[in-house]
Amino acid sequence: MKRILVLISGNGSNLQALLDQAAAGRLGGEVVAVISNKADAYGLERARAAGVATEVLPGRDFADRDSFDAALRQRIDGYTPDLVVLAGFMRILTPALVRHYEGRMLNIHPSLLPKYQGLNTHQRAIDAGDDEHGCSVHFVTEELDGGPVILQARVPVFADDDATTVAERVHVQEHAIYPLAVRWFCDGRLAMKGGQAWLDNQPLPPEG
């Protein structure tokens, strides 16, 4: 069983999807701990309800990004995870931290990368008049939201949508594709080599 550590900042619906699949024996791994940078993140309650260890590491307790990330790394490594999963973790990580977990850290981003890196992705897709939007699971690299894409899901954008309705539609897809990518990793089918994502020893096509 692979050991999975999940980082969150908020609601934790993606965490819930992972917990549900793990409980059903379909994740190929065990969520060993959840760390949040927000004490009031609802995801912490989800973790506790599933009997998973939780920790809170508030950013304001640290003088700068380097000291926060050093403490975070220490906490994470205390659980000896095989995989670190960012599930709505809303902090930018330092290059040193990202390098430490290279090839074993995944993120889910609410857009069809490389479109709309950063924040407010649903509103930006609407403002641009896009008729489709979606989400991407990718390996984390030093480039923010720029690591190799593993899996994407598309959703339509309708004329009467707002950011909330689009976000709901995207979330449904996130909850489907994130556990799938985590399972591939746990089953040893997914890896990052030469800066590319590989599935079953085949390089995945670059996104875009």
Ligand code: GAR
């Ligand atoms: C998700 O939509 C995820 O894609 C996004 O935050 C949300 C977290 O929801 N992540 C980012 O924007 C990262 N840049 P959740 O807490 O319910 O899983």
